[in-house]
Amino acid sequence: MPDTELVRRVVETTGLSPSEAARVVDDVIAWYAEPVEDFVRRRHAHHQTYGRRNEEIFDLIAAELADRNVAPPSLSARQLRRMIYG
Structure with a gap:
């Protein structure tokens, strides 16, 4: 599970559900974690x-x-x- 505060911020600013926001955060973190x-x-x-x-x-x-x-x-x-x- 990604940073709960970041997920909460994405939920508040986008209207996504918590599970959708968590998936988006995970995707973005994975994108920038690429070696x-x-x-x-x-x-x-x-x-x-x-x-x-x-x-x-x-x-x-x-x-x-x-x-x-x-x-x-x-x-x-x-x-x-x-x-x-x-």
């Missing part, structure tokens, strides 16, 4: 699907990481490449 490596791999695959080249993809992923609520440290293109290809 950096998993995020990088997922976003790389997404951008490749749309025909982007690695040089552009690495710049996009670096910018996306910087915009996350809990942003990890800045990663170079080399570090991003190593996460994807080992």
